Amino acid sequence: MTEREKDGGPVPHRPFWTGSISIGLVNVPVRLMVMVKEHTIPFRLLHRQDGQPIQYRRVCTSGNDEIPWEDIVKGYEIRDGEYIMIEREELEAVRPESDRRIRIDRFINVLEVDPVFYDRTYLLVPDGSPDAYSLLTEAFRRKGRAGIGRITLRTREYPALVREYQDALILITLHYPDEIVDPSKVEEISAIPEPGKKELAIAEKIIDDLTGELDLASYQDSYRERIEDLISKKRQGKAFPVEKPKAAEARELMSALEETLARLKAAK
Numbered sequence: 001m002t003e004r005e006k007d008g009g010p011v012p013h014r015p016f017w018t019g020s021i022s023i024g025l026v027n028v029p030v031r032l033m034v035m036v037k038e039h040t041i042p043f044r045l046l047h048r049q050d051g052q053p054i055q056y057r058r059v060c061t062s063g064n065d066e067i068p069w070e071d072i073v074k075g076y077e078i079r080d081g082e083y084i085m086i087e088r089e090e091l092e093a094v095r096p097e098s099d100r101r102i103r104i105d106r107f108i109n110v111l112e113v114d115p116v117f118y119d120r121t122y123l124l125v126p127d128g129s130p131d132a133y134s135l136l137t138e139a140f141r142r143k144g145r146a147g148i149g150r151i152t153l154r155t156r157e158y159p160a161l162v163r164e165y166q167d168a169l170i171l172i173t174l175h176y177p178d179e180i181v182d183p184s185k186v187e188e189i190s191a192i193p194e195p196g197k198k199e200l201a202i203a204e205k206i207i208d209d210l211t212g213e214l215d216l217a218s219y220q221d222s223y224r225e226r227i228e229d230l231i232s233k234k235r236q237g238k239a240f241p242v243e244k245p246k247a248a249e250a251r252e253l254m255s256a257l258e259e260t261l262a263r264l265k266a267a268k
Contacts, residue, residue, distance in 0.1 A: 017153060018127060019100040021136065021162060028136050029127040035170060036121055041227045098157055104147035110163055117174045119158065124169040140164035202257040209264045
């Protein structure tokens with residue numbers, strides 16, 4: 001994170017898609033940028049014997065020569081070991097309108113889309129027409145609606161949801177319905193019995209006792225913190241204790257429910 005980001009200054013934009021939002025004859029030029037920045041620890045694969053990085057090479061399976069990028073094309077396997085080659089120009093020729101235009105088909109209540117269909121979230125920033133962007137953002141906010149359309153990113157077209165978020169427009173790519181597993185088709189789930197009335201009553205009371213306001217800021221990535229601690233100790237030449245996690249204690253369901261409820265009452 002840069003100093004300007006830490007002190008609340010502007011976050012640098014790195015758009016990777018440029019196009020427009022289209023509603024009838026109205027076009028709002030926008031650029032798309034990544035909104036979610038995952039904090040992960042970067043690891044390299046090393047050779048255990050000498051500690052040097054492992055390198056991956058573009059090698060043809062018919063020989064050992066490394067192939068330059070200009071000699072590489074995409075291919076589709078039509079039979080075992082038999083491919084047809086697809087040139088970049090051919091792929092460009094079949095790209096749909098949504099490659100450069102997000103055409104809003106209709107407006108919906110955002111709660112109509114179950115979060116299980118959410119794929120990735122992106123930030124839409126204005127690209128030369130701030131008045132049109134501002135108007136669309138305020139209209140979305142006042143009506144409390146989201147727009148549904150399509151967008152093509154790289155080699156795939158997605159259903160997309162456009163909505164207002166903190167005085168800006170965001171875009172959420174969605175999964176298609178046939179990509180979502182129907183739980184009722186899973187044997188282990190379809191065979192689940194009905195819960196007992198007494199157990200269900202206690203479970204509902206536990207839920208009531210734990211119900212509160214959402215505060216995501218109270219959650220920390222403890223796994224990343226432990227990895228950072230591991231790296232710090234190894235840099236200092238200190239030993240890091242390796243302990244196997246304790247297995248969760250197997251408890252009878254009713255006993256576990258009653259003890260959980262008792263602990264919640266004692267904590268109040």
